[in-house]
Amino acid sequence: MNNKDSAGTNFKWVGKRTRRPDGPDKVTGRARYGDDMIVPGMLHAKILRSPHAHAKILSIDTSKARAFKGVKAVVTSADIPDHPLTKPPYGPIITDFHDISCNVLAREKVLYDGHAIAGVAATSERIARAAIKLIEVEYEVLPHVLDPLEASKPDAPVLHDHQYTHGVDPEPEKPSNVFRVVTGGRGDVEKGFAGADIIVEREFSSQPVHQGYIEPQACIATASEDDSVELWTTTQGHFVIRAFCARLLNMDMARIRVTASEIGGGFGGKNNIYAEPVAIRLSQMTGRPVRMVMSRSEVFRATGPASGTHTRIRMGAKKDGTITAAEVDIYNQAGAFKGSPVGRSIETFFSAYTIENIRASGYDVCVNRPKVAAYRAPGAPMAAFAAEGTINELASRLGMDAVDIRMKNAVREGDQSLSGIKYGQIGLLDVLEKVKSHEHYSAPLGPNQGRGFALGYWMHGGGLSSVSANLLDDGTIAVATGNPDIGGSRSSMRVMAAEELGIDIEMIKPIVADTGSMGYSHLTAGSRTTFATGMAVINAVREIIDKLRALAAKKWEIPVEEITWEAGQAETGRDGIKALSLKELAGMATKMGGPIAGHSEINAGGAGAAFSAQLVDVEVDPETGFVSPKRYTVFQDVGRAISPDYVEGQIQGGAVQGIGWALNEEYVYDDQARLQNTGFLDYRMPVASDVPMIDAVLIEVPNPNHPYGVRGVGEPPIISAPAAVANAVENAIGITMSSLPLSPPKVLNAIEQGQAEKD
Amino acid sequence: MARNLVTATINGDEVEFTCSTEQTLLDVLREDLHMMGTKNGCGSGDCGACTVILNGRPVNACLVLGVELDGANIETIEGMAKGNELHPLQQKFLDHAALQCGICTPGILLMAKALLEKNPDPTESEVRFGLAGNLCRCTGYDKIVRAVLDAAVEMRASKS
Ligand code: FES
Numbered sequence A: 001m002n003n004k005d006s007a008g009t010n011f012k013w014v015g016k017r018t019r020r021p022d023g024p025d026k027v028t029g030r031a032r033y034g035d036d037m038i039v040p041g042m043l044h045a046k047i048l049r050s051p052h053a054h055a056k057i058l059s060i061d062t063s064k065a066r067a068f069k070g071v072k073a074v075v076t077s078a079d080i081p082d083h084p085l086t087k088p089p090y091g092p093i094i095t096d097f098h099d100i101s102c103n104v105l106a107r108e109k110v111l112y113d114g115h116a117i118a119g120v121a122a123t124s125e126r127i128a129r130a131a132i133k134l135i136e137v138e139y140e141v142l143p144h145v146l147d148p149l150e151a152s153k154p155d156a157p158v159l160h161d162h163q164y165t166h167g168v169d170p171e172p173e174k175p176s177n178v179f180r181v182v183t184g185g186r187g188d189v190e191k192g193f194a195g196a197d198i199i200v201e202r203e204f205s206s207q208p209v210h211q212g213y214i215e216p217q218a219c220i221a222t223a224s225e226d227d228s229v230e231l232w233t234t235t236q237g238h239f240v241i242r243a244f245c246a247r248l249l250n251m252d253m254a255r256i257r258v259t260a261s262e263i264g265g266g267f268g269g270k271n272n273i274y275a276e277p278v279a280i281r282l283s284q285m286t287g288r289p290v291r292m293v294m295s296r297s298e299v300f301r302a303t304g305p306a307s308g309t310h311t312r313i314r315m316g317a318k319k320d321g322t323i324t325a326a327e328v329d330i331y332n333q334a335g336a337f338k339g340s341p342v343g344r345s346i347e348t349f350f351s352a353y354t355i356e357n358i359r360a361s362g363y364d365v366c367v368n369r370p371k372v373a374a375y376r377a378p379g380a381p382m383a384a385f386a387a388e389g390t391i392n393e394l395a396s397r398l399g400m401d402a403v404d405i406r407m408k409n410a411v412r413e414g415d416q417s418l419s420g421i422k423y424g425q426i427g428l429l430d431v432l433e434k435v436k437s438h439e440h441y442s443a444p445l446g447p448n449q450g451r452g453f454a455l456g457y458w459m460h461g462g463g464l465s466s467v468s469a470n471l472l473d474d475g476t477i478a479v480a481t482g483n484p485d486i487g488g489s490r491s492s493m494r495v496m497a498a499e500e501l502g503i504d505i506e507m508i509k510p511i512v513a514d515t516g517s518m519g520y521s522h523l524t525a526g527s528r529t530t531f532a533t534g535m536a537v538i539n540a541v542r543e544i545i546d547k548l549r550a551l552a553a554k555k556w557e558i559p560v561e562e563i564t565w566e567a568g569q570a571e572t573g574r575d576g577i578k579a580l581s582l583k584e585l586a587g588m589a590t591k592m593g594g595p596i597a598g599h600s601e602i603n604a605g606g607a608g609a610a611f612s613a614q615l616v617d618v619e620v621d622p623e624t625g626f627v628s629p630k631r632y633t634v635f636q637d638v639g640r641a642i643s644p645d646y647v648e649g650q651i652q653g654g655a656v657q658g659i660g661w662a663l664n665e666e667y668v669y670d671d672q673a674r675l676q677n678t679g680f681l682d683y684r685m686p687v688a689s690d691v692p693m694i695d696a697v698l699i700e701v702p703n704p705n706h707p708y709g710v711r712g713v714g715e716p717p718i719i720s721a722p723a724a725v726a727n728a729v730e731n732a733i734g735i736t737m738s739s740l741p742l743s744p745p746k747v748l749n750a751i752e753q754g755q756a757e758k759d
Numbered sequence B: 001m002a003r004n005l006v007t008a009t010i011n012g013d014e015v016e017f018t019c020s021t022e023q024t025l026l027d028v029l030r031e032d033l034h035m036m037g038t039k040n041g042c043g044s045g046d047c048g049a050c051t052v053i054l055n056g057r058p059v060n061a062c063l064v065l066g067v068e069l070d071g072a073n074i075e076t077i078e079g080m081a082k083g084n085e086l087h088p089l090q091q092k093f094l095d096h097a098a099l100q101c102g103i104c105t106p107g108i109l110l111m112a113k114a115l116l117e118k119n120p121d122p123t124e125s126e127v128r129f130g131l132a133g134n135l136c137r138c139t140g141y142d143k144i145v146r147a148v149l150d151a152a153v154e155m156r157a158s159k160s
């Protein structure tokens, strides 16, 4: 690295606003997303889905569908291998191939409205749609359960007879919907509460919300007679899709080659396999490419939302605002199969604070809803909703300022998160100070308006990334990563590569390569790509620089140690030797030894913690209960903004998703647990007229574990949003609000009840 | 299934196609003409990803039937740039980073174009209400609104 000063003033590209490399294709309609691919001779597939929330499958008769003109193949779970259940010890994230197999196509039971049962491939989508209706399924309908608290009770209908709660003492004798109880803590909670001057105890609930990506899942599988498969799909991680499909279908990994299409939004929802294995099986059966595109209602009924939650929380503080103790129980809906992000919820509640005495328990609960998937900072927003709401109440009961109470308890370098991760250089205090000094903090409010504040914490991930960079004869460089670009990562990769090399960004062409051409790269998720894959880009480019220095040494016949790389050229201190530019060196490379490339395969660690604080003003219509956000400011420690435009974009998008979570979004089921709002009209995500401008205040406390200080930015902005919005509503109407979403009927009811109590 | 012969003008070119009565304009564009720039986010008129301009008015292509299009004039995203010169809105979307994943972008660009043709000097609120039928899940709309307002300034300047 060429002597980057920490204030960032020396950078040529880092921190500058540059046009993104994939921009022109996206504004002209040329970019190809999942559904934009056509393969000659392809068949079209559709999936039959369960109309019941919970039922035994007694029989499936596909004969009429098979006989229908134009139908080429039908698959059921009988055509997909089953796998044994995962055994303990269980990691934080559970990938159970028995569950995945049962979710891809239901086996003995259907577990939610929309659960896939059979797939049909036909010569047109219309025929496939007609044919699935001819499949006859006999069900024995069973009682269902949707709510995590209800589902945790001993007499609740049980989804899985084989599931006994893990992590409780004594070992249970009866199967349960609670898959496991995860606990965390430190200190002595009773002692902590005994030392408190004030204790706040509350219950909070939140509803499942969908990631809401605008592009539905879509894929095309092309199987060949030699057992190889090409898969085109929209995903956040094609290497993961390859691994999952190979494992599920008992195939050799190297025989599956996955190409990631451009991705039309994911937010965690495109980390999983749904239709891909079905399309692969149908293609294997027919010998033809098979295309499978989900409809919007299939996306809502059968792909993963974030967990709905129920939380009981208790916090105690001294008069000076020192929080002495906190305890919490959270029930997270896992959906039909185990694996809600309980560990992340627990980690989120209190990790921004130095509370000495903590007990936190998380219940991972199966219910008759689609299996949850990751959604931007999985597990965190609902935890922050409860913890931050409680801290706001502590502050107001103590007569303390909402930011001051957090400053009093804020973690600093050397403190630990709940799970024991020691913080390095972090920016929490910088963030809080910025809030206090910002004009928004003390700006006057209008009638029926309230201001809310909340803080969010997220521990970022790093992980496996591979990069291959190739220097071409003309001095341009192709940089290939294995990470789908979901929000501008190609732009960041290009910036970092150009910065290292000291050349114009236009000389770098970043691409997303398929699984056949690259080493393994983990998902584009958890805000890891610019951090981890970015680090691999830097490594790969440095390898190129070293090779270019060696080439110059050869050319000049001097020791390589004497050669430095500055501003895009090889230089030496010796008189009379003229520097060689990247372009000149590239031109001589093939004649003087061979092509020059750099690559890097890493497991990046040390992404570190980030904090996002939010201030929001809302106006509540006292007649209707309608809440309108009027002003919104996000303060976030971003480490270093490689591409500030896309950092701001992540923050703005995350905050608005949080507004939707807080105010509108929820699933509506009928009494048979059939999902009623399976479209965007009734599943109401924020539209442009619902929200104000979102001011993003970037605070840069560089992460010492990344060459440019990157921390990751995508997750934190959603975490504090629901809590901040709810707090604003509370301050506008003077009533505590503990159940999301704060939809107009709920807010109106609260206003009227508050009125009745006053009268 | 019986197919009807339809002749329409798409991005200035006369195009002849056949379609069945159940096919929408979106189906015709994507499946038959392989013009994939018009996106399908819902197929039910709720997301705006399929916005095109039909006889001068923005419509959801998923709500228009193919057989209605005889003699119609249709503008899609593929016709927005003139040759390789981007439309000012396209330029401003790039300058303002008004897209992340970009799936909503073609629809929003056409809706914005129709909006500015009707109202060349909109307020922020008018832009927000004008785009209220176009969902974007990535950007929070901030940079989109700024890009449209900025494009309006430039387009007014180049007219006068
Ligand atoms: S696809 Fe037409 S409005 Fe969504």
Ligand code: FES
Pocket: A214, A264, A265, B098, B099, B100, B101, B102, B103, B104, B105, B135, B136, B137, B138, B139
């Ligand atoms: S940029 Fe992704 S939906 Fe708008």
